[in-house]
Amino acid sequence: MNRYAVMWSGGKDSALAADRARRSGLDIACLLNFYDQESGRVRFHATRAELVAEQAAAAGIAIRQYATSWSDFEPAFRGALDALVRDGVAGVVFGDIHLADVRAWYEERVRTAGLEHVEPLWGEPPRDLLDEFVATGGRAVITCCETAKIDESWLGRIVDEHFARDIQNVPIDPCGENGEYHSFAFAGPLFARPVRWSAGETRSDGRFAQLDLVGR
Template sequence: MKKRIALSWSGGKDSCMALHTLIQQGYEIVTLVTTAPKEIGRTFGHGERTEMIRLQSEALSIPVYFIECQLESYTEQFIQTVKDLKNQYQISGIAYGDLYLDEHREWGEKVAEAAGVEAIYPLWTRSENALHLLEQFVHSGYQAVVIRVREDVLDESWLGRLLDDSFLKDIQKVAICPMGESGEYHTYVFDGPLFSKRIQLDKPEVVELETTKKLEFKTCQFI
């Protein structure tokens, strides 16, 4: 019998790789979990419209559960949600797409322990393996676009770039983690082997935020 688990989902390449790996390992992902402050209707991590996450959920045929969290009670609300999902879906674990930052893993393990489930890190590795992981994603059949960059390390020209061989070559010329593990860049996956439909992103517009620049797509739909 497959282990039933939830997956923390940002919509980007890391959580997509985690999903693919978990399925290969025989897990049953019964729900995706995304944090999204109720007031703004956007994801907590990448600032993406919840509509775009719902499209991914539908294309993957996995329901998404939005945690309507607030910063001051983020951890408590996450723990309570995992407890609720444990009761609702009989999950035995929650998986994360983190790669090597110890503080991220410590937080995820703390949440899982408090909720009485297992913390699963299918991509966990050493920082020196980040480039290999990016190579794996580029050649995996999934398609992703850069939707956000940290202005102190990457300029606006990176926005809208596809994660392809050209991106793989150019990212090695910049002194950052190739996978953007410290938030140097964020991505959105719009197609791939597990997707039943391709998501089309149209009418891009660059939005300048406090320390980052973001690519805002005015319309998104299945094709």
């Protein structure tokens, strides 16, 4: 059976894409995670790299983590793809929904490396995807809000049926596909056990408000 990697931010869309890929019969060999080398956190999500590693442990899936700066992200990404090819991995699964420019950037590089580019969520209504994540037992916590689009009070909200209902009243993409919010998935069918975390301090740079999560 061909083996696949999953591009892993740690958020709910990554988790749903990985779960869908596995349910479709793909063998998930590893997660690929890139984080900011200066802060030790996933960009925008603000999740600590060690908590992302805890997600992989809870899922029972190997993880390959890469600390990068903005300037060396692309060569690091290409290097990670080359390593997958050497290890016999067939393709990479992504959690994109409708941002064509983002998909095109990754797809060109994945295919150039000789790997299959897989998008299990592509083109589906974000509301339906959010409902599916929740209905299958997925749970996540909101870790980042772009405050011009969604109020800071959403930080720390659990993505559950109440969140899925309430977010419909906010004029944004329900999945936050345009960067309105980011999340940390901690439970669901992908995980053999929940990922334990506690809420730390909040911080804001004037554009993004972020919640620090601490492992337990």
